Every structure is written in structure tokens, then in C-alpha cells.
Amino acid sequence: xxxxxxxxxxxxxxxxxxxxxxxKPATKTYVLKxxxxxxxxxxxxxxxxxxxxxxxxxxxxxxxxxxPAGAEVIDLGDATLLPGxxxxxxxxxxxxxxxxxxxxxxxxxxxxxxxxxxSTVNARKTLMGGFTTVRDVGSSDYLDVGxxxxxxxxxxxxxxxxxxxxAIGSTGGHCDEFAGYRAGLFGHETGxxxxxxxxADQIRYAVRLAHKYGxxxxxxxxxxxxxxxxxxxxxxxxxxxxxxxxxxxxxxxRRKAAAHCHGAEAAKRAIRAGIDSLEHGSFLDDEALxxxxxxxxxxxxxxxxxxxxxxxxxxxxxxPPVILAKANAASAAVHKTxxxxxxxGVKIGLGTDAAVYPHGRNAEEFHQMVDLGMKPIDxxxxxxxxxxxxxxxxxxxxxLEANKIADVVAVPGDVVxxxxxxxxxxxxxxxxxxxxxxxATSPR
Amino acid sequence: MPRKSVCFFFVSLVLLLPAVSQxxxPASKTIVLKxxxxxxxxxxxxxxxxxxxxxxxxxxxxxxxxxTPSGAEIIDLGDATLLPGxxxxxxxxxxxxxxxxxxxxxxxxQKTVAEMALDASVNAKVTLMAGFTTVRDVGSRDFLDVGxxxxxxxxxxxxxxxxxxxxAIGATGGHCDGSDGFRxxxxxxxTGPEEGVVxxADQARYAVRLAHKYGxxxxxxxxxxxxxxxxxxxxxxxxxxxxxxxxxxxxxxxRLRVATHAHGAEAAKRAIRAGVTSIEHGSFLDDEALxxxxxxxxxxxxxxxxxxxxxxxxxxxxxxxxxxxxxxxxxxxxxxxxxxxxxxxGVKVGLGTDAAVYPHGRNAEEFHQMADLGLKPIDxxxxxxxxxxxxxxxxxxxxxLEANKIADVVAVPGNPLxxxxxxxxxxxxxxxxxxxxxxxxx
Numbered sequence: 001x002x003x004x005x006x007x008x009x010x011x012x013x014x015x016x017x018x019x020x021x022x023x024k025p026a027t028k029t030y031v032l033k034x035x036x037x038x039x040x041x042x043x044x045x046x047x048x049x050x051x052x053x054x055x056x057x058x059x060x061x062x063x064x065x066x067x068p069a070g071a072e073v074i075d076l077g078d079a080t081l082l083p084g085x086x087x088x089x090x091x092x093x094x095x096x097x098x099x100x101x102x103x104x105x106x107x108x109x110x111x112x113x114x115x116x117x118x119s120t121v122n123a124r125k126t127l128m129g130g131f132t133t134v135r136d137v138g139s140s141d142y143l144d145v146g147x148x149x150x151x152x153x154x155x156x157x158x159x160x161x162x163x164x165x166x167a168i169g170s171t172g173g174h175c176d177e178f179a180g181y182r183a184g185l186f187g188h189e190t191g192x193x194x195x196x197x198x199x200a201d202q203i204r205y206a207v208r209l210a211h212k213y214g215x216x217x218x219x220x221x222x223x224x225x226x227x228x229x230x231x232x233x234x235x236x237x238x239x240x241x242x243x244x245x246x247x248x249x250x251x252x253x254r255r256k257a258a259a260h261c262h263g264a265e266a267a268k269r270a271i272r273a274g275i276d277s278l279e280h281g282s283f284l285d286d287e288a289l290x291x292x293x294x295x296x297x298x299x300x301x302x303x304x305x306x307x308x309x310x311x312x313x314x315x316x317x318x319x320p321p322v323i324l325a326k327a328n329a330a331s332a333a334v335h336k337t338x339x340x341x342x343x344x345g346v347k348i349g350l351g352t353d354a355a356v357y358p359h360g361r362n363a364e365e366f367h368q369m370v371d372l373g374m375k376p377i378d379x380x381x382x383x384x385x386x387x388x389x390x391x392x393x394x395x396x397x398x399x400l401e402a403n404k405i406a407d408v409v410a411v412p413g414d415v416v417x418x419x420x421x422x423x424x425x426x427x428x429x430x431x432x433x434x435x436x437x438x439x440a441t442s443p444r
Numbered sequence: 445m446p447r448k449s450v451c452f453f454f455v456s457l458v459l460l461l462p463a464v465s466q467x468x469x470p471a472s473k474t475i476v477l478k479x480x481x482x483x484x485x486x487x488x489x490x491x492x493x494x495x496x497x498x499x500x501x502x503x504x505x506x507x508x509x510x511x512t513p514s515g516a517e518i519i520d521l522g523d524a525t526l527l528p529g530x531x532x533x534x535x536x537x538x539x540x541x542x543x544x545x546x547x548x549x550x551x552x553x554q555k556t557v558a559e560m561a562l563d564a565s566v567n568a569k570v571t572l573m574a575g576f577t578t579v580r581d582v583g584s585r586d587f588l589d590v591g592x593x594x595x596x597x598x599x600x601x602x603x604x605x606x607x608x609x610x611x612a613i614g615a616t617g618g619h620c621d622g623s624d625g626f627r628x629x630x631x632x633x634x635t636g637p638e639e640g641v642v643x644x645a646d647q648a649r650y651a652v653r654l655a656h657k658y659g660x661x662x663x664x665x666x667x668x669x670x671x672x673x674x675x676x677x678x679x680x681x682x683x684x685x686x687x688x689x690x691x692x693x694x695x696x697x698x699r700l701r702v703a704t705h706a707h708g709a710e711a712a713k714r715a716i717r718a719g720v721t722s723i724e725h726g727s728f729l730d731d732e733a734l735x736x737x738x739x740x741x742x743x744x745x746x747x748x749x750x751x752x753x754x755x756x757x758x759x760x761x762x763x764x765x766x767x768x769x770x771x772x773x774x775x776x777x778x779x780x781x782x783x784x785x786x787x788x789x790g791v792k793v794g795l796g797t798d799a800a801v802y803p804h805g806r807n808a809e810e811f812h813q814m815a816d817l818g819l820k821p822i823d824x825x826x827x828x829x830x831x832x833x834x835x836x837x838x839x840x841x842x843x844x845l846e847a848n849k850i851a852d853v854v855a856v857p858g859n860p861l862x863x864x865x866x867x868x869x870x871x872x873x874x875x876x877x878x879x880x881x882x883x884x885x886x
Contacts, residue, residue, distance in 0.1 A: 093558075112557045149562075150563065
């Protein structure tokens with residue numbers, strides 16, 4: 001009987017190890033170890049930190065996790081493991097160099113193909129900075145759709161992307177990409193296919209077009225903006241009816257809606273309509289913030305946008321004069337508004353407005369928020385579990401827990417003691433694939 | 445090996461130096477490449493040993509010996525052969541190769557231009573890594589080729605130097621009419637000069653001007669039918685003598701060369717008379733056509749790998765539309781014999797593969813395909829280096845390992861003259877002085 005068992009076991013092993021042409025790839029388990037771990041939702045770090053990953057999924061977390069035989073152990077030493085960071089406000093397909101005028105001209109001259117290829121550089125930097133998921137809130141020519149797909153298909157390296165395609169706003173508003181050029185230049189006015197809509201019906205049509213062509217999230221411009229040429233920064237640019245139609249149609253199609261919004265009146269219309277998040281929020285008043293608290297609306301402060309603009313101003317780089325004035329006005333207000341939002345307990349999501357500052361510096365948003373009074377642990381939550389909730393991905397991402405997707409990053413030391421360690425990500429795993437490990441020993 | 449440690453010490457110093465100066469001009473950088481042998485791209489034999497001295501992306505010396513400047517980084521590739529970076533005179537880097545014909549066709553309708561551009565970047569990289577540092581890309585869509593060329597040139601993505609054609613120019617319903625068999629009216633309007641579809645000499649001239657306006661480095665035209673087009677015969681002449689004359693005349697006026705897709709003999713003769721620089725494929729060329737090519741100095745670019753790719757798909761039983769399958773079999777049967785007659789007559793041959801018709805990255809198999817049909821190995825190597833550089837009109841800068849040329853250098857193990865298939869094992873790739881691949885690095 002014993003001999004039979006051995007014989008069968010040998011057969012079984014032989015069958016398992018026989019090279020077969022079309023079988024599934026062998027299962028792969030990693031065990032990530034570090035001195036500490038932030039799970040994305042707890043109020044304190046766990047020591048030590050262990051994450052067990054099998055075939056791209058987290059199977060166990062915590063000091064007592066079992067280490068399966070045959071697992072590859074990666075010991076990251078004196079570091080903190082965290083869920084892959086999320087940025088709820090990027091423009092990965094936008095470039096911003098030091099030369100405003102050249103960027104504008106290049107925007108008119110470059111082929112869509114070249115812009116797509118240029119954006120891969122931004123995508124890679126963003127992932128290597130520890131950001132494994134982004135909500136990309138405004139592109140053109142479906143550059144964002146193409147980039148998202150190419151990343152998903154493993155053709156290029158970058159974060160998981162939720163994309164908006166064209167942001168939706170009114171004629172001449174912050175999201176009308178022809179604003180600033182003379183009338184008639186491009187042969188036709190912007191319209192719903194470029195996200196420009198007037199009236200509730202056209203707005204609904206624009207939402208349907210965005211969804212048709214690949215949008216995962218609907219972005220709208222509820223107010224004026226800093227970097228647009230022809231509008232005031234804070235005026236409400238969509239009516240209550242238009243915003244109601246936008247959110248209604250988006251939610252019917254199971255898409256969340258994010259509103260660019262500096263001014264208070266615009267914000268209140270958007271909040272009433274049921275918008276899921278307000279972006280920037282420079283001039284929100286107490287009433288708007290109280291409404292956000294009541295509705296559960298997220299604020300995405302994009303403090304790095306202010307950093308980006310102020311750095312350019314400090315270096316004497318060219319901004320069109322109208323934009324310069326608006327940038328200074330918004331910068332002066334937004335920090336105060338953020339602090340008021342914090343004190344009122346408004347939900348905060350981490351989002352940076354990447355492209356308004358150089359791609360790859362997204363993690364500086366953590367310390368920007370902490371410097372204004374946010375608790376470090378809350379800043380970390382904003383960039384992990386809170387963003388996952390905002391993006392509607394909580395069931396799969398945002399925390400280090402069993403059955404979640406294995407997006408894991410590591411920073412040196414204790415990230416709660418020094419929030420700026422978030423800017424030193426040295427290990428990046430996305431869906432179980434390691435894209436960066438500066439502490440790896442030399443290759444086999 | 446104390447001398448080697450001293451060498452490595454200096455190498456590390458040299459490598460550390462650039463890190464010191466952040467925003468000044470980068471310090472001058474010299475790399476010395478050494479191997480057992482060297483093929484300079486134009487000589488009739490290899491030299492032993494081989495050395496190439498590269499400073500700031502330019503070759504300063506190449507041959508069997510050269511002075512090693514102090515402070516140079518030395519890369520010793522051992523038992524290998526240094527060659528000029530390979531050139532492929534017929535690629536479609538922005539098109540996808542696929543065994544799933546139907547999915548490929550649907551992708552062409554569904555994918556955004558952005559995604560197609562990003563897919564193409566994968567093809568570009570694998571082509572460069574196979575040792576092809578320059579390609580003449582002869583047909584794209586939506587300016588994917590222009591975008592890719594520029595992004596590579598600007599250092600955004602790795603890939604070969606590209607000469608691009610924007611859109612190939614041909615007749616309504618011809619091999620280069622991208623309507624691709626779809627029903628009339630589906631896309632809202634007929635294809636026209638903006639997509640390279642022309643009728644009459646004036647429209648042909650307009651199409652050349654448009655291609656040039658939007659970035660073409662070379663003009664591609666479809667003089668005959670083709671294999672992979674759904675609605676035409678493979679060999680019929682599709683442009684008149686006047687149309688071809690206009691195309692070549694306008695192209696040359698704008699300092700652009702003309703590459704001509706031509707399977708059939710009548711089409712080829714019209715093109716040769718018009719003054720095209722090369723005939724691509726040439727499956728059914730007759731003696732008269734070959735003699736005309738010899739006389740005019742017209743290049744033949746046989747694209748034997750296209751035939752190989754099609755044959756492999758036929759062998760695998762991959763689905764091809766029946767009309768296309770029949771044309772493929774006809775061309776496969778003819779093209780190899782035609783190539784042998786061309787060599788016998790001394791027609792100039794350029795290496796070009798029709799990449800995308802077979803999987804990208806296998807370009808180097810064209811060398812052995814030509815050698816197997818009787819082309820001398822040294823001549824095959826020349827076809828993929830100096831001859832192609834001459835065909836592309838860039839011989840003053842590229843195609844040989846000589847002082848003052850751009851430092852595009854590759855290496856293969858052993859001796860490719862003894863075994864031409866070593867070309868398929870490129871393990872070192874330098875383009876413009878930057879090392880993209882070195883499998884023998886420590």
C-alpha cells in the first residue's frame with residue numbers, strides 16, 4: 001500500500017513538473033517584510049510589517065502571516081510598507097515645461113501619436129514615485145484612453161488609470177480648449193465632442209459621449225480656473241440644471257463625477273447636484289464646506305498645483321499676465337480654505353493636479369497637507385483608503401488586506417514620524433509585479 | 445589580471461565624473477569598443493581584431509587598431525564581430541503583426557490613435573534591440589510614424605532612427621487605399637489625397653506635397669496590386685506612367701526619394717522609367733524589368749521575410765481571407781526565383797523586410813534568407829549596412845564604421861561570414877554613441 005502511494009505520488013509530481021506547452025504559468029508568491037506597515041485605514045503603524053502576495057493578490061497581512069513554502073522573501077529592512085499611493089487628480093497626458101509659449105505651440109503642432117509617446121514618460125515617473133493608481137481628470141484626443149489601455153495591456157509602464165476623456169464645461173469656460181484663440185480659427189466652435197455643452201440636454205449628451213468613448217469618471221468645470229485665458233477664476237460656469245443633468249446622467253451610467261471648482265457659488269450648485277468631489281476649492285466659504293460635510297462630498301485640494309505655480313513665479317518664468325493674477329489670488333486663499341475644511345471634518349482625498357507641477361513629485365502633497373495641520377496618519381489615508389473610496393475602488397484597492405490587489409510600496413524609516421519619507425519611495429509593486437526595488441541585491 | 449582592475453578603476457572614475465557637473469555641458473565621453481573582428485560595412489572582408497573609438501556619439505576611428513585616448517571607457521566584447529548598426533529599408537513599425545487577422549482588423553477600427561502609438565513603441569524597441577539602428581518606414585496611418593520618429597529622436601522612447609513616409613500614395617481601390625474592403629460610404633467620405641489616394645497626375649503631385657507637408661522623409665507609392673489588400677489582383681499596374689512621373693518629379697523637387705511597392709512587371713517598368721529609387725518586393729519582375737533596374741541603378745528590396753511570415757502563417761493554418769491567401773501563395777512561389785535572377789544580373793539589392801508582415805524583431809533573418817538564395821554573405825551584410833545607407837540617401841553619416849560617421853555599432857557572436865545566422869544573435873547595440881544593449885556587460 002505504501003509503495004503504491006509513493007508510486008502515485010511520484011506520478012503526480014512528474015505530471016506536475018512535466019513541461020507542458022499551454023498550461024497556466026506557475027503560481028508565484030512574494031513575502032514582503034519591513035520594520036513597519038501602514039494598512040491604509042488603521043490609526044497607527046503595525047510592527048513588524050509582513051505582506052504575503054500570491055499571483056497579484058494580497059493573501060495575508062500582519063506579523064502573524066504564514067509564509068508559504070517556496071515563497072520569495074523580500075526583506076526591505078528599516079522601512080514602512082504601505083498600500084500603493086493614489087492621486088485623485090492628474091493630467092498625465094499634459095506636458096508642462098518651463099516654456100509656456102513653446103508648450104502652447106507644441107500642443108498645436110505635435111501629432112497625437114507623439115503626444116501619446118511623450119506621456120509615457122510621465123506615466124513611468126508617476127508609478128516610480130509610488131503612485132499605482134491615478135484618476136486622470138482631463139485630456140484631449142483620447143490620449144488618456146490610449147495610455148490607460150496600453151498600461152493595462154502591459155505595453156507601457158505606469159499607474160492604473162481612471163480617465164475622464166474630455167472635461168465637460170460651458171462655452172468659453174475653463175474646460176473649453178479653444179478659449180483664447182480667435183473665433184473661427186479651427187473651422188468650427190467647440191461642442192459636445194470636445195466636452196463643451198450648453199443647456200441640460202447638451203450636457204447630458206456630452207456625458208454620454210464621454211462614456212461612449214471610454215470615460216471611467218466624469219469631470220466637469222463648474223467654475224472658472226487659473227490656467228484658462230478668458231475667464232475669471234471663480235465665476236459659476238454651469239447652471240444648477242446643467243449640473244443636475246450631468247450628475248444624474250453620470251450616476252445612471254455608474255460613473256462618479258468630479259468638479260473643478262474654485263468659487264463658492266459654483267461649489268454649492270455642484271454639491272446640491274450630488275457631485276462626488278470638488279477639486280481645488282480655493283474660495284469655498286463656510287456654507288459650502290458645511291454642505292460638503294452634510295453631503296459627504298470629498299475635497300481634493302491639489303496643494304501641489306499651488307506649489308507648481310508659485311515655483312514658476314519665483315523663478316520668473318513666463319505666465320500670461322491674466323493667469324499670473326489668478327494664480328496669486330487662488331494661492332492666497334486655498335491654504336486657509338483647506339484648514340477650515342479640515343477643522344469641519346470634510347472628507348479629504350489626495351489629488352495633486354499633476355502637470356501643473358513636474359510629473360513624479362506627487363508625493364509632496366502628503367507633507368503639504370500635513371504642514372497645514374492634517375495629521376500624518378490622515379494624510380496617508382487620504383492617499384490610500386480615502387482615495388480608493390472616492391474612486392469607487394474600495395473593494396479591490398486602497399488597503400493592505402487579504403483579497404485586495406497587491407499594490408504595495410515602501411519608504412525608508414517611519415513615515416508617520418517623518419511624512420516626507422513618502423517622497424523617497426524605493427519599492428513599487430503593482431498587481432504583484434515589482435517595478436522598482438532600489439534595495440534589491442545584484443541580479444542573479 | 446591587475447591591468448584589468450586598473451582599467452575598471454579608471455572606468456569607474458570616468459563614469460563618476462559626469463555626476464559631478466549638474467547643469468554644465470556634459471563632459472566629453474569616449475568609448476572604445478573592442479572585439480575579435482570588425483566589418484566596416486563596405487570592405488570585402490572582415491578585419492581582425494576590430495576596434496571602434498567613439499566620442500560624443502561620433503566614430504573617431506575604426507579598424508584593426510586605433511589609439512585609445514586616456515580616460516576612455518573600454519568595452520571588450522570578446523569573440524564577436526563589430527558591424528555598423530543594421531538598416532531595414534522596408535518596415536511598418538506602427539503596424540501590428542498578428543495571427544488573428546480578424547481581431548487585428550477590428551483593432552484598426554476601435555483603438556485610439558494614442559493606443560496605436562503606444563503599441564508601436566513596443567515594436568520600435570524590439571527592432572532596435574535586434575540591431576536595427578535605422579529603418580525606412582514605408583507606410584503608416586494617422587501620422588503614427590511621424591509621432592514615433594519624433595519621440596525616438598527626442599529620447600522619449602527607445603527605437604531606431606526612422607525615415608517615414610506618412611501615407612503611401614496609390615490609386616483608388618489600389619493596394620494603398622486604406623478603405624480595406626469596407627462597404628462604400630461607411631466612413632462618410634471616399635479616401636482622397638489626404639490619405640494618399642490619388643487619380644491623375646495633378647492629384648498625385650498634391651499627395652506628395654501633403655506627405656511632405658506633414659513630415660515625410662521619403663515618398664512611398666503603390667505601383668501595383670498587393671498580397672494583403674483585399675480587393676485587387678496582386679500584380680496589376682495601378683498607376684499610369686504620367687501619375688508615376690508626377691510623383692517622382694515632385695518628390696525629387698522636394699529632395700525626397702521614392703520607394704515603390706511593385707509585384708507586377710508592367711507596374712515596375714513604369715516606376716523605373718519614372719525614376720524611382722527602389723522597387724519593393726518585385727515578385728513577378730521579368731528580365732526586361734531587371735535589366736532596366738540594372739541600367740537605371742534602381743534598388744531591389746526583396747522583403748523575403750514578408751514571404752517567410754506569410755508562409756509561416758499558412759503552415760500554422762492561421763486564418764487569411766481566401767483572396768489574400770491565394771495571392772500570398774502566388775507571390776511566395778515567384779519571388780525567390782526573381783531574387784536569384786536579380787542577383788545574377790547584378791541588380792543593386794537593399795535589405796528590407798516588410799516588418800509587420802512577420803513578427804517585429806526578426807528583421808535580421810533577412811540576411812540568411814538572401815544568403816540561402818545565393819547572395820554572398822559579405823554582400824548580404826553590405827545590403828543591410830552601406831548599400832541601404834546609400835539607398836536611403838544617408839551614406840554621408842551612416843552605414844559604415846569610419847571616422848566622422850555616426851556611432852551606430854552592433855556586435856554579434858563569432859563570425860557572421862562563416863555563419864550568417866549570427867546576425868540573429870545581436871548582443872550589443874549602440875546608437876549615436878549610447879549603449880542600448882550589452883548582454884556581455886559585467
